[in-house]
Amino acid sequence: MSSYRLIGLLVALISLDMVAQVPIYDEAKHYQLRSMETGPWEFSPRSWYYSWWSKDMKVLWWKWSQKLPGLGIHDNGPAGLGGADHYVSRYSPNQTRRVLMLAQAKMVKKQTQKVEDRIKEVQKRETVSIADRSLDVVWEDYTPSFAKLEIIYTRRLGEYRKAFGRNEAYRAIQLEHQKIFDAVNYMRKNYVTNIDRKKVYSQQLNKFEQLIQKMNLSIKMHLSYQELKSICKTS
Structure with a gap:
């Protein structure tokens, strides 16, 4: 007999433990917490808080909602007769709070969108700038002109050396030629925009033309002097 009692006690303890682990829904606390946060200003049990409350009724196949008197402890008293504190109708901070929260959320969203748009615009400009700086697309336009002037320069340099020898002016011409191509090569390798490259290429091309013109003038003057x-x- 004692063994049956022991088994019964164990079963009872296990049942209590299982019941303790089952989550219990408290409707009153649910409504109160929801009202304190962002939910509707609503309380339960309705028959306790409100002067009048609606209850769903059903008889056979008919269903309807029946309005019943309540105690109205925090409303307008039993059946609205008075004597309560009117709490449920007088105070609804959740509505104001919800409006403020929505306004703040809308403002934050708008500000965030503006920041995102600015970031995207900066990223777009940076992407274009990186592509522009990484790829020299203007040198190809200047290559034929520099190549042509280089051929003329080489011929004129030989004529200049034949006329004047390797004097100080001859070495100055070579140094100027070297500076021109040093500037060109620097821009070709440097991380700059193509507008800057084009500006430097044009400047150095003009300097190259002027250098050859100076050589031509010196050679012509020398030939004229020799003829005279x-x-x-x-x-």
Whole structure:
């Protein structure tokens, strides 16, 4: 008999433990907490809080909602006869709070969207800038002109050396030529925009043309002097 009692006690303890682990829904606390946060200003049990409350009724196949008198402890008293504190109708901070929260959320969303738009615009400009700086797309337009002037320069340099020798002016011409191509190569390798590259290429191309013009002028003056000298000798 004692063994049956022991088994019964164990079953009872296990049942109590299982019941303790089952979550219990408290409707009154649910409504109160929801009202304190952002939910509707609503309380339960309705028959306790409100002067009048609606109850769903059912008889056979008919269903309807029946309005019944309540105690109205925090409303307008039993059946609205008075004597309560009117709490449920007088105070509804959740509505004001909800409006403020929605307004604040809308403002934050608008500000966040503006920040995101600015970031995207900056990213777009940076992407274009990186692509522009990484790829030299203007040198190809200047390559034929520099190549043509280089051929002319090489010929004129030989004529200049033949006329004047490797004097100080000859070395100055070579140094100027080297500076021109150093500037070009620097822009080709440097991380700059194509507008800056184009500006430098144009400047150095003009300098190259001027250098060849100076060489041509010196050579022509030398040839004219030699011709005049020859004429003087024969006369």
